Amino acid sequence: MARTRSENYDDIQQGILTAACELFAQQGYTRASIAELAEACRLSRGALYHYFQSKEAILFAILDAHVRQMIADVETAIASKSTTLDQFRVAIRAIVELNALSSNEQRLILNDLTFLSESEQAMIKSLERQIVDLVSDLLIRLDKEGKIVKRTKKIYTMMLFGILNFSHTWFDPAGGITPTEFADMIVDLFLYGFTMPTSQAVKKNALRQGA
Template sequence: MARTQSQLYPEIREKILRTAGKLFAEKGFATATILDLAKACDSSRGALYHYFGSKEEILAEIIESHVAEMLGQLEAIESRRLEPEAHLSEVARCIMRLNAVNAHEQVVLLNDFNLLEPDLRRKIAGDQRKIVAIVRNALSRLDDSRRLAISSDSTYAMMLLGILNYTFAWYDRDGPISPESFADRTVDIFLNGFRSAQRPD
């Protein structure tokens, strides 16, 4: 007879993933052990294996879920058909909010992506290209001066993503600047330049 899952199964599984994301980001995936994770979860190795088959499966779930969540939310923004500037602002805010909440997952993505199985790497890389395309398309809607030539359109998209995606190294979401405010300032400077950017309140 199959073992019945607890009603708390999804919540416990999510807690393991969040704890593992923090552990892998701080200690490194290769260095962290299942025993380390069990201790961090106040659990046992056997209990962890009830939810995940291996440490590698946990890593795959962290990275795949992180990228999929961002892509899903950005696709939802695209479907709203906002005006160009509002659309870019919402795209930037979405990315910044997710990175502020999922800073550990972002570190794991950047550090350990190459440790995934090749098929999963290809799938996630495809989702990442879709994210770049969404940012590129948001910028192209504001490109009155036609700066986004075929040879440079992805470059500008990656510039903006670089500003937002690497905030994990220093940004404090509990500090004086909210994720939304940071995103708005980034878009303002990106579109208008530092000298002509609006002064924040």
């Protein structure tokens, strides 16, 4: 007879993912043992296997949930604005703000994705491409000078994601710059450049705030 689910099954399962994510990020996925994971979750090994079939299944669930949440956040942000520039700005904010809350997940997706099976890696990468495509489409629509062509599309897009994906290694969300401010700095730097005359920068900021 199949074992029935408890009323708090989903809460316990989410608690396992939260504890595992922290443990994997701190120790590394390969070094974290099932025994250590069970201890971190305050469960027996047998109880742990009731919720997930393997350590790999836990890693996949963490990464899958994180990337799906990012897709949902970016799509919601884009739908909330009408102009392409505003859509681009809030899309970047959504990515930065989620990453600021999910530094452990970011470490895992950058460092430990290869420990999943090939099929699981393919599923995560397919989801990641959805995010890249959403942002890339906005960049193309913003490109008024024809800089983004087939030969340069990936370069421009991944230059931007290079800033976004590795900021967790040094950016402190609790510091003097908020995640929203940081996201706007990324947008302004990427679209307008660091050497934009101050008068133009002030004018663009005033127009953005008045929108």
